[in-house]
Amino acid sequence: MILIKNISKTYDGITNAVDNLSLTIQSGSVFGFLGPNGAGKTTAIKMLVGINTPDAGSIMIGDESPLAVSTRENIGFMPEEPHFYDQLTGLEFLEFSSDLFKNSRGKSKTELEEILKKVNIYEARHSKIRTYSKGMKQRLGFAQAIVNDPTYIFLDEPLEGLDPIGRREIKKIIETIKEEGKTIFFNSHILADVEALCDQIGIIHKGRLIYSGPVNQFRKDMSLEDQFVKTIKSL
Numbered sequence: 001m002i003l004i005k006n007i008s009k010t011y012d013g014i015t016n017a018v019d020n021l022s023l024t025i026q027s028g029s030v031f032g033f034l035g036p037n038g039a040g041k042t043t044a045i046k047m048l049v050g051i052n053t054p055d056a057g058s059i060m061i062g063d064e065s066p067l068a069v070s071t072r073e074n075i076g077f078m079p080e081e082p083h084f085y086d087q088l089t090g091l092e093f094l095e096f097s098s099d100l101f102k103n104s105r106g107k108s109k110t111e112l113e114e115i116l117k118k119v120n121i122y123e124a125r126h127s128k129i130r131t132y133s134k135g136m137k138q139r140l141g142f143a144q145a146i147v148n149d150p151t152y153i154f155l156d157e158p159l160e161g162l163d164p165i166g167r168r169e170i171k172k173i174i175e176t177i178k179e180e181g182k183t184i185f186f187n188s189h190i191l192a193d194v195e196a197l198c199d200q201i202g203i204i205h206k207g208r209l210i211y212s213g214p215v216n217q218f219r220k221d222m223s224l225e226d227q228f229v230k231t232i233k234s235l
């Protein structure tokens with residue numbers, strides 16, 4: 001379970017980027033975190049993976065803080081705009097990512113190639129990342145997020161920049177990972193995909209949570225996108 005209690009984050013003493021956010025995410029579920037641009041989604045996810053620390057409040061990933069080494073080993077994170085060492089090949093980058101976990105979860109070359117097959121960039125594994133398209137980089141970012149076989153996976157807009165086929169593939173992987181019992185937390189603006197994938201959603205606006213719960217309870221008789229736009233416009 002992921003337990004978030006009253007976390008807040010202020011940048012430069014001015015912005016209430018995240019304001020008193022509390023959420024509970026059940027183990028084995030797929031949780032979609034929605035909100036307009038600038039709502040605080042990335043700020044929140046960075047606190048969940050221990051890159052930022054909250055000014056107030058607490059976070060528990062399973063039984064521990066995100067800052068504990070044992071938790072970090074068990075977390076996968078795909079940032080909003082992944083940056084790569086452009087001179088490395090896809091396979092070299094994944095080897096590098098895997099080596100960060102060498103003591104406990106380092107993978108063999110064959111295992112890494114399996115992951116690259118899973119995200120469909122195996123054919124380009126020996127090409128330098130600087131030759132990759134945006135969608136290929138996105139897939140590599142996803143591969144890096146699952147390289148340590150984490151229990152908790154945090155994805156900041158994983159479907160962004162992918163063509164419809166790529167989106168479908170990544171969605172399929174998310175579904176497979178869910179079937180393996182993993183807990184997935186992701187930010188997205190693609191609400192049709194959120195609707196298809198998520199058990200629960202949270203909606204944040206100007207740093208504050210305005211809804212958390214099942215998708216169906218929120219959207220009632222409309223599509224998630226229609227209800228989302230209606231709700232945000234009414235605020």
Ligand SMILES: Nc1ncnc2c1ncn2[C@@H]1O[C@H](COP(=O)(O)OP(=O)(O)OP(=O)(O)O)[C@@H](O)[C@H]1O
Nearest residue numbers: 011012015017035036037038039040041042043044
């Ligand atoms: N490093 C930073 N320094 C100062 N302000 C920041 C910083 N990062 C984010 N902010 C501000 O915090 C607020 C929340 O930003 P955040 O990136 O978390 O939003 P988001 O919901 O992820 O938006 P998007 O959908 O555009 O990715 C915004 O007002 C943003 O300008």
Ligand SMILES: [Mg+2]
Nearest residue numbers: 041042043080
């Ligand atoms: Mg963001």
